[in-house]
Structures are given as C-alpha cells and as structure tokens.
Amino acid sequence: MEEISSYEIHLKEELQTKDVMEIHQFSLKGENNIYLYRENVIADARNLPKLLSFFFITPKSNSIVMIIDGVNTKESYEDIISILDDQAKNTVLRVNHQLQSNESIVV
Numbered sequence: 001m002e003e004i005s006s007y008e009i010h011l012k013e014e015l016q017t018k019d020v021m022e023i024h025q026f027s028l029k030g031e032n033n034i035y036l037y038r039e040n041v042i043a044d045a046r047n048l049p050k051l052l053s054f055f056f057i058t059p060k061s062n063s064i065v066m067i068i069d070g071v072n073t074k075e076s077y078e079d080i081i082s083i084l085d086d087q088a089k090n091t092v093l094r095v096n097h098q099l100q101s102n103e104s105i106v107v
C-alpha cells in the first residue's frame with residue numbers, strides 16, 4: 001500500500017560526506033522516494049548533486065526532516081537510521097498517511 005511518512009531527525013553533528021553518499025546509494029537501490037528538507041530547501045536523495053548542495057547551502061542546524069514516499073516506508077526509515085548510526089540523536093515520526101485504493105491525490 002502506498003504511503004508517505006515524515007520524520008524529524010535531530011543530529012548530534014552535521015552529516016559526513018560518506019553518510020550522505022550512503023543515503024544516496026540506498027535511495028538508488030530502493031523503490032521509495034526519499035527527500036530531505038531543512039530551512040525551506042528540499043533535496044531528492046536520488047539526485048547526488050542536489051543532495052550534496054543541500055548540505056552545503058542550508059544553514060547548519062541540528063535537525064532535518066526526511067520524507068519517504070512509497071511502499072513500506074517504515075523499513076526504509078529504519079535502514080536509513082542504521083546508516084546514520086550514532087549521528088542521529090533523536091527521531092520523531094511527524095506524519096504517516098496511507099493512501100487507500102479508492103483515494104487519489106490532486107496537486
């Protein structure tokens with residue numbers, strides 16, 4: 001079932017480039033869309049130049065919002081948190097919405 005989940009991730013320190021690369025590689029292998037959001041800037045984790053720019057141009061705060069769109073988003077979330085290892089201090093599920101078969105989203 002299609003769903004979209006949003007998590008606020010509080011970081012102990014700014015992510016290292018190797019962690020950003022691992023998130024990018026994970027997003028390429030998976031079926032879900034993963035987006036990172038901070039300070040009115042959003043980046044698709046599958047687009048490496050935009051993902052790297054996201055971390056270079058956004059102000060260095062200790063939290064980011066991760067949005068996962070697709071099937072079984074909880075599993076993707078857990079995989080990414082395992083990539084972040086000891087970088088993630090605290091995470092909070094902000095919103096989870098499951099799309100029913102008789103629903104559609106108009107943008």
